[in-house]
Amino acid sequence: MTDFQLDSHTPKGNLENRWTQHKFDLKIVSPANRKKYNIIVVGTGLAGAAAAASLGEMGYNVKTFCFQDSPRRAHSIAAQGGINAAKNYQNDGDSTWRLFYDTIKGGDYRARESNVFRLAELSTSIIDQAVAQGVPFAREYSGYLANRSFGGAQVSRTFYARGQTGQQLLLGAYQAMSKQIDDGTITHHSRSEMQDLILIDGKAKGIVSRDLVTGKLESHMADVVVLCTGGYGNVFYLSTNAKGCNASAVWRAHKQGALFANPCFTQIHPTCIPQAGKLQSKLTLMSESLRNDGRIWAPKNKADCDKKPEEISEEDRDYFLERMYPAFGNLVPRDIASRAVKLICDEGRGVGHDIDGKKLGVYLDFAKAIEIHGLDAISEKYGNLFDMYRHIAAEDPYTTPMRIYPAVHYTMGGLWVDYNLMTSIDGLFAGGEANFSDHGANRLGASALMQGLADGYFVLPSTVSNYLAHQKPLDITRNYPEAEQALQACKDKIQQLMNAPDPQKTPDEFHRQLGQIIWNACGMAREKSVLEQSIAEIKTLRDQFWQQVKITGSDETLNQTLERAGRIADFFELAELMCIDALTREESCGCHAREEHITDDGEAQRHDDDFSYVAAWQYSGNLSVPVLYKEELHFEFVRPTTRNYR
Amino acid sequence: MIYKLHVWRQQNADSQGEFEQHEIDVNDDTSFLEMLDALNEQLIEADKEAIAFDFDCREGICGSCNLVINGTPHGKHQATTTCQQYMRDYADEQELWIEPWRATAFPIIKDLIVDRTSFEKIIQAGGYIEIRTGSAGEANTIPIEKQVADAAFDSATCIGCGACVAACPNASATLFVAAKVTHLSTLPQGRMDKKRAEKLLTAMDEQGFGGCSNYRECERVCPKEISVSTITTMNKLLYQGRD
Numbered sequence: 001m002t003d004f005q006l007d008s009h010t011p012k013g014n015l016e017n018r019w020t021q022h023k024f025d026l027k028i029v030s031p032a033n034r035k036k037y038n039i040i041v042v043g044t045g046l047a048g049a050a051a052a053a054s055l056g057e058m059g060y061n062v063k064t065f066c067f068q069d070s071p072r073r074a075h076s077i078a079a080q081g082g083i084n085a086a087k088n089y090q091n092d093g094d095s096t097w098r099l100f101y102d103t104i105k106g107g108d109y110r111a112r113e114s115n116v117f118r119l120a121e122l123s124t125s126i127i128d129q130a131v132a133q134g135v136p137f138a139r140e141y142s143g144y145l146a147n148r149s150f151g152g153a154q155v156s157r158t159f160y161a162r163g164q165t166g167q168q169l170l171l172g173a174y175q176a177m178s179k180q181i182d183d184g185t186i187t188h189h190s191r192s193e194m195q196d197l198i199l200i201d202g203k204a205k206g207i208v209s210r211d212l213v214t215g216k217l218e219s220h221m222a223d224v225v226v227l228c229t230g231g232y233g234n235v236f237y238l239s240t241n242a243k244g245c246n247a248s249a250v251w252r253a254h255k256q257g258a259l260f261a262n263p264c265f266t267q268i269h270p271t272c273i274p275q276a277g278k279l280q281s282k283l284t285l286m287s288e289s290l291r292n293d294g295r296i297w298a299p300k301n302k303a304d305c306d307k308k309p310e311e312i313s314e315e316d317r318d319y320f321l322e323r324m325y326p327a328f329g330n331l332v333p334r335d336i337a338s339r340a341v342k343l344i345c346d347e348g349r350g351v352g353h354d355i356d357g358k359k360l361g362v363y364l365d366f367a368k369a370i371e372i373h374g375l376d377a378i379s380e381k382y383g384n385l386f387d388m389y390r391h392i393a394a395e396d397p398y399t400t401p402m403r404i405y406p407a408v409h410y411t412m413g414g415l416w417v418d419y420n421l422m423t424s425i426d427g428l429f430a431g432g433e434a435n436f437s438d439h440g441a442n443r444l445g446a447s448a449l450m451q452g453l454a455d456g457y458f459v460l461p462s463t464v465s466n467y468l469a470h471q472k473p474l475d476i477t478r479n480y481p482e483a484e485q486a487l488q489a490c491k492d493k494i495q496q497l498m499n500a501p502d503p504q505k506t507p508d509e510f511h512r513q514l515g516q517i518i519w520n521a522c523g524m525a526r527e528k529s530v531l532e533q534s535i536a537e538i539k540t541l542r543d544q545f546w547q548q549v550k551i552t553g554s555d556e557t558l559n560q561t562l563e564r565a566g567r568i569a570d571f572f573e574l575a576e577l578m579c580i581d582a583l584t585r586e587e588s589c590g591c592h593a594r595e596e597h598i599t600d601d602g603e604a605q606r607h608d609d610d611f612s613y614v615a616a617w618q619y620s621g622n623l624s625v626p627v628l629y630k631e632e633l634h635f636e637f638v639r640p641t642t643r644n645y646r
Numbered sequence: 647m648i649y650k651l652h653v654w655r656q657q658n659a660d661s662q663g664e665f666e667q668h669e670i671d672v673n674d675d676t677s678f679l680e681m682l683d684a685l686n687e688q689l690i691e692a693d694k695e696a697i698a699f700d701f702d703c704r705e706g707i708c709g710s711c712n713l714v715i716n717g718t719p720h721g722k723h724q725a726t727t728t729c730q731q732y733m734r735d736y737a738d739e740q741e742l743w744i745e746p747w748r749a750t751a752f753p754i755i756k757d758l759i760v761d762r763t764s765f766e767k768i769i770q771a772g773g774y775i776e777i778r779t780g781s782a783g784e785a786n787t788i789p790i791e792k793q794v795a796d797a798a799f800d801s802a803t804c805i806g807c808g809a810c811v812a813a814c815p816n817a818s819a820t821l822f823v824a825a826k827v828t829h830l831s832t833l834p835q836g837r838m839d840k841k842r843a844e845k846l847l848t849a850m851d852e853q854g855f856g857g858c859s860n861y862r863e864c865e866r867v868c869p870k871e872i873s874v875s876t877i878t879t880m881n882k883l884l885y886q887g888r889d
Contacts, residue, residue, distance in 0.1 A: 054779040069700065070766055072806055073708040089786065125780070132782035134775045134830050136799035143789025161799060167707055168802060175774035182770040190763070213755055242703040277673065279680045282704045388706065391723070391730045394675075457779050506690045508683070553695040557658070558756045561686075561696050 006259070006616060006629045009418040010114045015637050016096075019118045022419070023462055027469035034059035036473040038222040039464065040207055041065070042194045042249050045074030046166075046449060047432025048228030049173035050456025051464075056180030058461060060468075063220060064177070064186055065209055067193045067244055067563075072174045075230060075242040076432075076452060079166025080287035080385065081150065082158035083130075083449040085123035090147055094155040096120045101638060103447060106152040106333055107412070107440020108590035108606065109640035110262070110614070112633065114419060115437045119447075122454040127159055129457055133172040137161050148381075151288050152333040152444040160446075163287055163385045169449055173456065193563065194249045195490040197225065197256045197428065200482050204253075204428035205474055208483075208490045212563060215556040217490050219483035221476040224427050224467055226460060227253060228452075231411035231433040233266065235571040235578070236523070237515025239408035240272055240285040246567035247574050250415050250434050255573075258423040259616040259629060261416035261436035263574065264582035267443055267591050268524050269409030270337035273392050273402075274352050274361040283407040284392055286364070287385055288445040291330045293369035293378065294402070296321050296341070298349045298362045305351050309363055309401050320344055320362075328645040335442045335591045335604075336645060338406035342524045345405070352403040365401035406524060410448060412439040412591070413581075416616040416631075420463035421455060424616075427471075429464060431455035436614070441590025494555050496546070497565050503550035507565040510545045514538065514568070518575045522582050527595040531583045535576055539624070542572040573623050580617075580626060587611045608640055647672060647733060651685070653697055654745045659753050659761075665743070674734035678721065679704065679711065681733055682744075698757040706730040706869065709805030712812070713758055714745040719809035719867045727807065727869040747808050749817035751854040762808050764853035765822065771849035773826045775836045788834050795833075802829040803870040810864035810872075816856030821864040823850055824876035831883050840887040843880050 011018040011025075029037065037060050041052045044066040056062045068074060086099040099120035104111060127145070131137065137159050138146040147156045161168040180186040191212040198206035198219060206221040232247035233239040254260045271286045297317045299305050304312050321340055322329045332340075344350065345360050352361035370378050375398065379386070386397045393403065415423045415430040417437055422429050432452040439447065521534035545568070553559045588597040588604035589611070597605040614631040648671045656663030670688075672681045679701050686696040702710040711728040715721035716739070721731040736742065744758065752760040804825040811819050823846045830836035831843070851857075858877065865874045 050779075057778050068702060068708075068710065069762055070709075070806065073702055073710050075703060075708070078703050078705055078707050087785070125782070128782040128785045129777070129779060131785040132775065132777040132835055134798070134802075134833050134836050136795050136802050136829070136833065139790055139792045139795040141792050143791050144786050161802075164707070164803060167805075168799075171802065175769060176777075176779075178766065178770045179774045179776065181766075190766075240705075242708060244702045276675045279672065279676050279684055281677070281680050281683055284705045387725075388730075391706070391726055391732070394732070394734065461779065506687050508687060550690055552690050552693060558698055558759065560698055561690060 004424070006631050007418065008112065008631055009420060010112060011419065015113065015117050018114055019121060026462055026466035029465050029469050031059055035061060037061065037468045038063065038474070038476055039224050039226065040220060040222040041226045041228060042207060043074070043227060043229035043434065044071035044177065045076035045228060045230060045432060046170055046173055046452035047456040048226070049074070049170070049177045050453050051226055051228060051431055051460040052186055053173060053176035053180050054457055054461040055464065056183070056185035058465070059185065062180070062186045063222065064188045065192045065194060066190055067212065069190050071177060071188070072171060074170060075245050076170045076449070077167045078242065079449050080163040080285065081289040082148065082160035082165045082446040083126065083169065084150065084157050084446040085127045085159055085450065086120055086157060087124050087127060089145060090156045092155045094157050098155065099123060099157065102153050103438065103444060104440070104638055105643060106444040107442050108604070108643060109440065109608070109612070109635065110589055110633065111438055111440035113635060113637055118459070119438050119451055119454050122458045123450050125458060126450060126453045130169055130172050133176060135161065135168045135172045148289060149292055149331065150445040151291060151331045151337070158446045160289070163289070163382060166449055169453065173453070194252070196252050196486050198483050198486045199256055199425070200480060203426045206483060208486050210490070213558050215554070215559065217487055219487050221474060221480065221483065223471050223474050224429065224464055226429040226431060226464065227415065227434050228431045228456065229434045231414065232574060233408045233411050235514070235575050236408045236519050237511050238275065238280065238283050240269060240283050243282060246570070248567050248570045250430070251570040251574055253415060253423065253425065253428060255619050256425065257619070258425045258428060259416035259618050260413070260577060261614050261616045262413040262581065263578045263617065264522055264585065265412035265441050265591055266408060266522065266578070267334060267410040267412060268338040268406045270334055270341055270406050271364060271404045272407035272409070273389065274405040275355055276353055284388065285407070285409060286389060286402065286404060288334065290364060290382060290385060293373070293381070294330065294364040294366050295319055295368060296330055296362055296364055298344045298351065302348050305349060305359060325645045332645045333442060333444060338524055339593060341406055360405045361403040362405070363401035364404045366397060367401070370398070408523070410443055412436060412441060412443055416614065420466065421459055422463065422467065427467065429460060431460050441592055494562070494566070497549065497562065497569065498551055498555050500547055500549045502548050504548040505550055507549055507551065507561060507568050510541065510549060511568045511571070513541055514572060514575060517541070518578065522578050525593050525595055526582045528583065531579045535579045538572065538576050538579065545569065545572060576623055577617055577626060581615055584628065585611055585615065606642070612640070647674065647737065649736070650741045652741065652743045655697065655757050656754050658756055663754065672733055674732070674737065676733045677704070677729060678715070678731035678733065679729050698759050700759050701729055704729045707805060709807040712747050712760065712807055712809065714747065714812060716743050719747065719812040720869055725869060725871050747812035749811045749855070751817065751819070752808060752811065764855070765806050765808065765819070767853055768819065768823060768846055768849045769826065772839065772842045772845035773830070775830055790834060798829050798833050801825040801872060801876050804872055805870055807869060809867045809869060811855065813863040813867040814856065815861055815863070816859060818858050819850050819855040820858035820877055821868065821872055821874065823847060824880040825872045827880045827883060828876040832879065843884040844887060847884070
């Protein structure tokens with residue numbers, strides 16, 4: 001691997017003018033020349049579908065890929081709560097600057113100012129775009145758009161479509177994409193998974209894909225490759241991600257030279273339905289918006305933990321978030337809420353199912369809200385979430401409080417990108433959750449949809465065009481030896497998986513074990529000795545995986561066991577990098593709580609002098625010895641302070 | 647609980663399929679798909695090929711999962727998807743028959759997985775509001791009555807799973823089409839395209855779906871409770887759109 005200078009290409013000057021000026025400085029491709037260029041977009045969730053649709057409209061030839069049977073199934077669809085935008089419709093003092101500030105602060109000062117400001121600036125256009133597409137956002141009786149509050153903000157700026165905002169926004173982007181498919185500017189491949197990146201002279205010029213129905217490997221060439229493949233939360237096995245979510249595309253790009261930034265920044269969402277049993281395959285999120293009206297509590301006395309919640313009197317209940325953080329109460333940011341819940345359960349005051357001798361759950365109670373606002377108002381706001389809870393937990397949240405516990409939900413880390421969202425590989429871009437760019441060490445609620453769509457609709461179309469304006473179109477009908485080699489390497493890897501020397505255990509069995517290790521090491525609390533030990537355990541288990549993984553069926557037909565094994569193989573490698581990153585960052589910030597760097601009252605202790613940087617890791621050929629590049633973060637417009645939500 | 651399972655196995659679109667028998671012991675709190683996960687692990691351990699079935703989010707919103715359980719698309723528990731069925735819902739049954747969606751327009755790919763590309767084609771035929779990225783005006787310029795927005799939302803919640811087709815004796819996709827038409831065409835932004843209903847219904851025919859003859863089975867199995875009143879709305883729009 002060659003040594004290079006990490007340059008974020010961040011514009012200089014007045015923060016408000018940076019994106020406008022930058023867009024003017026970018027080169028554009030004339031409309032007549034656009035169809036000469038080919039663009040590959042992998043992943044068609046919010047970011048990918050929005051980018052593909054927009055680039056298609058501009059007249060480029062776009063090829064899209066997703067592993068699901070339709071782009072409409074991407075996991076963006078499960079985002080419940082809403083999308084932030086600095087519209088200031090509530091006249092409560094919101095502005096681009098305030099959204100920018102909240103996001104930087106919420107991320108615990110580990111994100112780039114320029115990127116975050118651009119995000120805040122673009123937020124309003126996203127709402128305009130979505131409404132025009134027919135996204136049925138909630139409205140007031142006046143007919144104008146409604147807003148609600150969300151964690152980490154004191155203004156009401158979240159737009160929502162009941163508890164299905166992600167679904168509605170994704171359908172908007174999917175429908176825009178469908179139009180382009182009909183117009184012939186997009187060729188879409190469903191049930192198709194990227195296996196590797198094809199580089200020609202160090203530039204991203206294509207991908208190898210596997211048709212998940214026929215098992216056929218194919219190479220696809222293009223002038224630029226855009227990865228919008230989501231996050232890697234499934235490394236933990238149990239997470240709120242869809243079962244298919246995986247890190248394979250970004251990880252394989254990483255091994256081809258793309259730097260991986262802040263891999264240990266993984267968000268644990270405070271309000272998920274607790275694990276009920278051993279066969280559990282995933283965890284379900286209950287939208288953070290519930291914290292607007294629900295009050296979180298646990299019994300004051302351990303002796304009450306086995307009682308029914310109705311039997312615990314008011315004075316024996318500890319509304320611990322309201323007690324610990326009176327200013328924000330139940331609306332503190334996710335990392336803070338999650339750690340507080342863990343603290344209570346570690347004290348032995350948890351409720352609900354016993355998992356390995358511990359009760360992991362606290363109550364989220366709507367009794368008060370129903371008393372004040374009435375059953376109808378609460379049902380109107382959260383009806384579908386309550387139904388979902390009732391299906392899963394077999395309890396009625398209208399009459400008994402929900403039980404919740406934190407679960408892995410989102411990954412702030414991802415491929416390192418510059419201001420143009422280009423990775424350290426020339427011609428390889430990353431958008432949405434797949435990149436690391438905007439959320440620092442913690443993402444605020446209702447900001448993921450905002451970022452995915454800002455990247456997809458507004459950033460990538462400009463920056464990808466600029467990149468193409470500097471390229472001569474590649475002849476994609478030719479055969480390239482680089483493509484042949486990449487294809488052969490993918491074939492070999494699949495054969496290795498299919499033919500483990502001593503097949504004994506199912507891929508899922510390995511995945512569950514890996515999940516357990518990484519949850520203990522790199523979950524809500526991290527500690528040097530545990531991280532070091534876990535790295536050793538991951539390596540041992542990884543070796544065992546390649547020796548003993550058992551896959552039945554053939555690789556020349558639809559084989560979900562093989563698909564899963566391929567993804568788990570990548571998780572095994574990524575897990576080690578996450579631990580190395582967590583070990584190296586000797587501070588606490590946002591989601592990253594190092595036990596050694598927590599104040600006496602349980603607050604994260606940042607060390608700005610030493611760690612105000614983005615950790616961008618380069619694959620060195622040896623998984624255990626990655627090379628660290630530091631992108632120093634400079635704060636010109638906000639002064640990093642200790643986050644205080646008390 | 648011990649269940650006797652009859653699971654549809656079919657190697658590919660062209661081969662003959664059949665029911666395969668299995669037995670499994672799981673507890674009440676296991677979800678239906680987790681029960682199949684457990685069965686698959688047993689099969690792999692016994693050197694057999696795992697049963698192929700579609701799933702993804704496992705929280706009832708992505709629309710991937712699609713099993714017919716004892717004759718009912720998405721199973722016994724109404725108004726929800728297959729992934730939100732729990733074994734406790736089947737406590738009083740000993741035998742479970744598990745099949746894929748069956749419709750000409752949804753050919754079987756393997757075992758319980760079907761090809762729903764035909765739904766994609768319907769949306770591509772006009773299931774969108776044309777608006778070039780960046781050209782939208784300020785969102786609050788056009789107020790929309792709350793009940794109109796709410797009604798649009800109710801139809802927009804369709805997850806495109808295809809249960810309506812699987813339940814319909816005609817294998818019609820009318821409810822799917824009507825939901826999209828009602829969602830888009832009742833909003834002021836979507837009223838421009840007067841031919842949407844016609845275009846989508848034509849695409850439905852071309853894809854090999856049957857027509858609607860008011861059995862209303864679709865409404866009964868819809869996990870998102872899309873109402874057949876959307877079909878009335880669509881029919882009205884269809885006639886209004888005629889030249």
